[in-house]
Amino acid sequence: GENVEQHPSTLSVQEGDSAVIKCTYSDSASNYFPWYKQELGKGPQLIIDIRSNVGEKKDQRIAVTLNKTAKHFSLHITETQPEDSAVYFCAASNTGFQKLVFGTGTRLLVSP
Amino acid sequence: SAVISQKPSRDICQRGTSLTIQCQVDSQVTMMFWYRQQPGQSLTLIATANQGSEATYESGFVIDKFPISRPNLTFSTLTVSNMSPEDSSIYLCSVRLLPSGANVLTFGAGSRLTVL
Numbered sequence: 365g366e367n368v369e370q371h372p373s374t375l376s377v378q379e380g381d382s383a384v385i386k387c388t389y390s391d392s393a394s395n396y397f398p399w400y401k402q403e404l405g406k407g408p409q410l411i412i413d414i415r416s417n418v419g420e421k422k423d424q425r426i427a428v429t430l431n432k433t434a435k436h437f438s439l440h441i442t443e444t445q446p447e448d449s450a451v452y453f454c455a456a457s458n459t460g461f462q463k464l465v466f467g468t469g470t471r472l473l474v475s476p
Numbered sequence: 477s478a479v480i481s482q483k484p485s486r487d488i489c490q491r492g493t494s495l496t497i498q499c500q501v502d503s504q505v506t507m508m509f510w511y512r513q514q515p516g517q518s519l520t521l522i523a524t525a526n527q528g529s530e531a532t533y534e535s536g537f538v539i540d541k542f543p544i545s546r547p548n549l550t551f552s553t554l555t556v557s558n559m560s561p562e563d564s565s566i567y568l569c570s571v572r573l574l575p576s577g578a579n580v581l582t583f584g585a586g587s588r589l590t591v592l
Contacts, residue, residue: 407568408519410580464521467518468517469517
């Protein structure tokens with residue numbers, strides 16, 4: 365089955381810096397890669413996703429890149445703000461939604 | 477998007493007891509799922525709640541321990557049976573709104589269980 369690895373487990377940046385979180389997956393059949401943000405005491409919330417027919421997707425300060433050959437994808441947050449502080453999870457699944465497999469999470473701390 | 481309400485939001489339970497978590501969605505959804513998030517860990521799929529039939533469990537999870545009901549397209553329950561401290565986790569209900577090909581999941585806020 366699918367296995368998703370995520371790095372780093374914790375990331376501390378200064379406000380205004382960029383943050384990058386990386387994930388690798390094992391199943392070449394996976395073609396959907398969402399990113400979720402989980403704030404303290406809340407459920408995960410989808411912030412951006414990408415499908416395998418696209419190499420990059422951007423939404424304001426966040427972007428996701430996908431390299432299907434290398435089986436890895438990354439989340440990029442620019443101009444970080446304290447409210448970006450949260451735990452971020454990557455995930456992978458294939459068409460037909462057999463199963464959404466999550467990475468181990470990255471705790472991002474943005475200091476003012 | 478759907479609004480998901482989970483009850484209880486948190487509870488402290490005694491070893492050996494059982495607790496039922498409710499998940500209510502404000503619209504009809506095609507698929508509902510239950511995830512477990514152990515302290516400081518990632519999300520693990522427990523089962524898919526099937527409307528009108530038995531839930532589909534993932535490896536490592538069994539019906540006797542985690543019985544699930546889904547009587548209609550907007551409601552599901554997860555029971556954690558005969559609890560032990562190892563069951564202390566956040567249990568999350570999630571739904572998939574669109575038909576096959578769109579894998580977007582929406583999550584509830586979760587139910588945080590502490591087993592003493």
